[in-house]
Amino acid sequence: MSENMTRRLTAEDTAFVQTDDKIYDQKFEGKPIGFFRDAWMRFKQNKASVVAAIIILFIVLMAIFAPMFAPYGYREQHTSFGILPPRIPELEKLGICDGSKIIEIQASKLGEYEECLMEVLEEYTWVYRNKEIPMLRIKINQYIYKGAGDYYFWFGTDNIGRDLWVRLWRGTRISLLIGFCSVLINCLIGVVYGSISGYYGGRVDMIMQRIIEIIGGVPFLVMSILFVMFMGAGVTSFILVLILTGWIGMSRMIRAQFYRYKDYEYVLASRTMGAKDRTLIFRHILPNAIGPIITQATFAVPSAIFSESFLSYLGLGIQAPEPSIGVLLAEGQGFLTTDPHLTLFPALVISLLMLAFNLFGNGLRDAFDPRMRGQ
Amino acid sequence: MTDERILEVKHLCKFFYAGKHSAPMKAVNDVSFHINRGETLGLVGESGCGKTTTGRTVIRLYQPTSGEVWFNGKRIDGKLNAEEARAVTSKMQMVFQDPVASLNPRMTVEEIICEGVKINNLYPSREERRKQMYRMLDMVGLTREHATRYPHEFSGGQRQRICIARALITQPDMIIADEPISALDVSIQAQILNILSDLRKELGLTILFIAHDLSVVKYFSNRVAVMNAGRIVELSSSREIYDAPMHDYTKSLLSAIPVPDPRVEKKRKRISYDRRQDYGPDDHPQLREVRPEHFVLMSDSEWEAYQKA
Ligand SMILES: Nc1ncnc2c1ncn2[C@@H]1O[C@H](COP(=O)(O)OP(=O)(O)O)[C@@H](O)[C@H]1O
Ligand SMILES: [Mg+2]
Numbered sequence: 001m002s003e004n005m006t007r008r009l010t011a012e013d014t015a016f017v018q019t020d021d022k023i024y025d026q027k028f029e030g031k032p033i034g035f036f037r038d039a040w041m042r043f044k045q046n047k048a049s050v051v052a053a054i055i056i057l058f059i060v061l062m063a064i065f066a067p068m069f070a071p072y073g074y075r076e077q078h079t080s081f082g083i084l085p086p087r088i089p090e091l092e093k094l095g096i097c098d099g100s101k102i103i104e105i106q107a108s109k110l111g112e113y114e115e116c117l118m119e120v121l122e123e124y125t126w127v128y129r130n131k132e133i134p135m136l137r138i139k140i141n142q143y144i145y146k147g148a149g150d151y152y153f154w155f156g157t158d159n160i161g162r163d164l165w166v167r168l169w170r171g172t173r174i175s176l177l178i179g180f181c182s183v184l185i186n187c188l189i190g191v192v193y194g195s196i197s198g199y200y201g202g203r204v205d206m207i208m209q210r211i212i213e214i215i216g217g218v219p220f221l222v223m224s225i226l227f228v229m230f231m232g233a234g235v236t237s238f239i240l241v242l243i244l245t246g247w248i249g250m251s252r253m254i255r256a257q258f259y260r261y262k263d264y265e266y267v268l269a270s271r272t273m274g275a276k277d278r279t280l281i282f283r284h285i286l287p288n289a290i291g292p293i294i295t296q297a298t299f300a301v302p303s304a305i306f307s308e309s310f311l312s313y314l315g316l317g318i319q320a321p322e323p324s325i326g327v328l329l330a331e332g333q334g335f336l337t338t339d340p341h342l343t344l345f346p347a348l349v350i351s352l353l354m355l356a357f358n359l360f361g362n363g364l365r366d367a368f369d370p371r372m373r374g375q
Numbered sequence: 376m377t378d379e380r381i382l383e384v385k386h387l388c389k390f391f392y393a394g395k396h397s398a399p400m401k402a403v404n405d406v407s408f409h410i411n412r413g414e415t416l417g418l419v420g421e422s423g424c425g426k427t428t429t430g431r432t433v434i435r436l437y438q439p440t441s442g443e444v445w446f447n448g449k450r451i452d453g454k455l456n457a458e459e460a461r462a463v464t465s466k467m468q469m470v471f472q473d474p475v476a477s478l479n480p481r482m483t484v485e486e487i488i489c490e491g492v493k494i495n496n497l498y499p500s501r502e503e504r505r506k507q508m509y510r511m512l513d514m515v516g517l518t519r520e521h522a523t524r525y526p527h528e529f530s531g532g533q534r535q536r537i538c539i540a541r542a543l544i545t546q547p548d549m550i551i552a553d554e555p556i557s558a559l560d561v562s563i564q565a566q567i568l569n570i571l572s573d574l575r576k577e578l579g580l581t582i583l584f585i586a587h588d589l590s591v592v593k594y595f596s597n598r599v600a601v602m603n604a605g606r607i608v609e610l611s612s613s614r615e616i617y618d619a620p621m622h623d624y625t626k627s628l629l630s631a632i633p634v635p636d637p638r639v640e641k642k643r644k645r646i647s648y649d650r651r652q653d654y655g656p657d658d659h660p661q662l663r664e665v666r667p668e669h670f671v672l673m674s675d676s677e678w679e680a681y682q683k684a
Contacts, residue, residue: 032524035481265477269541272434273491274464287481 039291039367049363052356059353063176066169072153074170075321078161081148083339086156086164097154099143107134116144155345158331168345171323175350178235178324179304182242183297189243190250191286191293197251198258199281205255216248224311233319238311242304253296257289291368298361302354309350325350380445381549381581382433383409387442389425389432402428404605406442407662410549415575415582417596417613419589419628425605426585427472430551433583434469447548465495468542472554474534478526484537485522488512491545511540515570532563539570549581557587568595590632593617601625610662611669621671624648 033041043049067074087099100118107123122137143149155164197208224241231237261267267284275283305325311317312326320327325346332342387406390399402425410416418426431437433444435451444452451463468491471477478487488508491497498504509519515536526534535555542550552571556564572595574580586592592599592613599616601609601624609622620626627648634640654660658674665671665681673681 032483032528034525265471265473266479268431268436269469269471269477269538270479270490270494271436272464272467272469273545274460274494275490279494284479287479 035287035290039364043363043367046363046366049359052359052363055352055356056360059172059349059356060176063169063173067166067173070163070166070169072163072166074162074166074323076162078148078151078157081146081151081153081157081161082159083335083342084142084146084148084151084153084157084161085339086154086341087143087152088154089152099141100139101142102137102139104135104137107136110136110138113138113140113145116141156339156341158342159335164328164342164345167323168325168328168349171325171328171346172349172353174235174318174322174324175305175308175326175353176301178239178242178308179301182239182246182304183300185239185243186246186250186300187293187297190247191254191289193247194251194254195258195281195286198255199262199277199285201259201262212248212251215244218245220245220307224316228316233317235318235322238308238317242307246300246304249300250293250296253292254286254289257292258285261285261288291364295361295365295368298357298364302357305350305353379412380409381412381447382583383443383445384429384433385443385445387429387432387444388440389428389437390440401605403432403439405660406602406605406607408600408607408610410581410583412548412581413579414598415584415596417592417599418583418585418602419592419599420587420602421628422587424602426587426602427553429602430469430553430583430585434467434551435463461495465491465497465545466548468545468547468550470535470538470542470550470552470555473558474531474538475526475558477538478534480526483523483525484512484517487526487537488522488541488544491541495545497545507544508540511544514543514574515540530563531559532566535559535563535567536570539567539574543574543578547580549583551583551585553585554587555584556591564591571595588632589616589628601628606660606672607662608672609670611666615666615669619666619669621665621669 072078085099085101086097088097092098102121105113110117117138118141119139120136121139124135124137126133126135141149143151153163153165155168157163158167193208197205220241223245227237227241231240262280262285264284267280270280270284308317308324309326309329312324313330315330318324318327328346329343329350332339332344332346335342385407387403388401389403390401392399404425406425406429408416418429420426428437432439432452439452442452443450446463446467449459449462451459455463482490485505485508488511489504492504492507498507508522512519512521517533517536517540521529521533526537529537538555555571556567559567568591571582575582584592584596589599589601594613596613598611599613600607601616601622603624609616609620609625616625617629620629623646627646630644630646634643654674658676660672660674661678662670663673663678663681
């Protein structure tokens with residue numbers, strides 16, 4: 001055979017092989033695992049997000065039921081009981097949330113506090129124009145002092161004597177309501193808009209994206225001020241503002257999913273079999289986006305709540321007497337140095353909500369991650 | 376095999392336009408061929424030469440830029456009414472290259488296989504549909520228990536068999552198999568080819584078999600069309616293509632096949648093919664019949680030169 005000879009293949013060089021092999025497939029063990037079951041199995045493993053889910057559930061339940069079973073109404077004023085500290089039965093025996101308050105008085109005035117005095121913490125002298133005035137730092141029961149000995153305001157009262165417990169949960173309820181409603185509507189608009197834009201592409205897509213850029217270009221604060229100006233402050237105008245700006249992110253995500261999946265081979269396979277646009281969109285392409293939709297919606301809830309609080313804090317949001325977490329924070333801020341409980345409880349609830357929703361969202365994102373499927 | 380032409384493609388062109396001002400990407404450029412009933416035509420060429428685009432344009436996934444596609448005696452490119460469309464959607468099926476991407480991960484095997492039947496309303500009763508599905512599973516070597524499973528539980532070869540079952544359940548006249556084995560493990564490739572080959576014999580299927588590798592096509596096809604840069608450069612029976620390749624590109628492809636004999640393999644020489652400029656407007660490149668049933672792409676001048684020689 002010479003060096004530079006190339007070998008010609010003949011028909012005999014290629015032939016069927018392994019034709020008699022029996023195809024051997026193993027039977028599968030266990031049950032078939034559907035999409036949501038698979039996601040749930042992975043979600044369970046993430047302890048932090050399970051805890052977060054429980055916290056969210058707890059706060060939601062409280063927001064729904066606590067105002068119903070509270071002994072006082074959210075706008076019921078007890079004008080003579082302004083700014084009472086928290087007082088909770090049973091716990092007060094342990095010395096926490098016992099309605100106590102620490103004040104500084106002249107020793108000669110101790111008589112006024114005889115009934116409600118709990119403890120003398122410190123005696124000192126105050127030198128005023130060379131005169132030595134004996135002073136006392138004492139802990140008194142504010143409830144007895146104000147003649148509210150039979151009352152238990154669990155989280156205390158605000159400056160016009162409204163029960164903070166009921167106001168806080170009612171405020172949480174409104175904040176959550178705004179969060180959920182706006183996110184739900186945003187999802188609907190975003191999914192429909194993004195689907196059309198991504199599925200049809202081309203000129204339709206081009207025009208729809210330019211519209212988005214115009215709407216997205218208006219700053220959020222400007223938009224909210226305009227809405228409040230024309231519609232007045234309130235839950236509806238508020239949700240409208242959040243909707244007008246919030247669906248854009250969702251629609252972009254959905255559009256990206258469509259661009260990614262519309263040329264996938266199983267979508268093409270279905271198309272060659274004559275499937276209609278409707279089937280392709282809802283059966284084959286959109287389900288890929290279920291995970292990202294749920295995840296993104298979960299992250300959108302705390303940010304909607306935060307926007308609400310932020311605007312209410314600025315006085316552009318929910319109006320008195322209706323509470324929301326932002327309104328309570330704004331009210332409490334005036335008493336931050338003397339009575340921090342008015343700020344503490346709303347701040348705790350909103351922080352917990354933010355943290356829990358974000359952890360929960362993270363867990364969902366991992367659970368729905370297609371790369372993790374089957375693990 | 377009869378001489379009845381089940382598919383006839385005439386001067387098919389598919390250009391992709393990236394922008395308004397840039398030159399179009401001529402993925403398929405003036406391609407003509409036909410397939411007889413019961414025949415297997417291999418379509419070979421390197422990656423990016425336009426094989427997939429040809430297959431997808433034939434099955435109406437892409438709108439052709441120009442040219443005609445005739446299927447079962449009817450013209451099927453362009454707009455069709457529901458009745459005509461059904462004749463294509465049920466009688467022509469496709470098996471795709473990537474078995475992972477070709478199955479919807481949210482659907483069970485049963486839903487996947489039955490989809491085409493449902494859409495085309497072939498077996499109205501659920502019982503009948505299911506019975507048919509079980510037959511298909513059996514035909515490709517899967518069991519009934521597999522019907523309730525989701526795709527991610529299957530291996531690549533099993534997935535490709537599901538794809539074949541999905542393509543076959545509508546009782547198609549023709550199947551376009553777009554590199555059905557190139558994404559598979561080598562050990563599984565023979566299995567899939569054998570299944571296709573058996574089915575072809577049993578059911579009298581017509582297959583347009585797309586591959587980038589002549590050795591696979593060789594024993595699988597009756598005739599072979601070699602494609603390069605959007606054009607068919609040589610078309611003949613597979614024996615002729617192997618024994619007497621005419622076009623330089625075909626020779627180059629053949630020289631790339633490894634030989635299972637180390638002594639020969641060591642000395643195997645690749646013939647390189649320099650991709651020439653596309654033909655000019657006056658060249659009139661055409662498939663010319665150089666021998667009976669053996670066509671080679673030549674421009675007017677090349678044809679003259681060949682006839683003189
Ligand atoms: N949708 C598309 N848009 C633009 N160019 C494309 C598109 N599809 C394929 N092409 C181009 O057309 C050529 C042929 O592609 P294809 O038919 O997939 O080749 P093959 O299947 O032979 O590997 C390639 O150069 C590819 O980049
Ligand atoms: Mg290809």
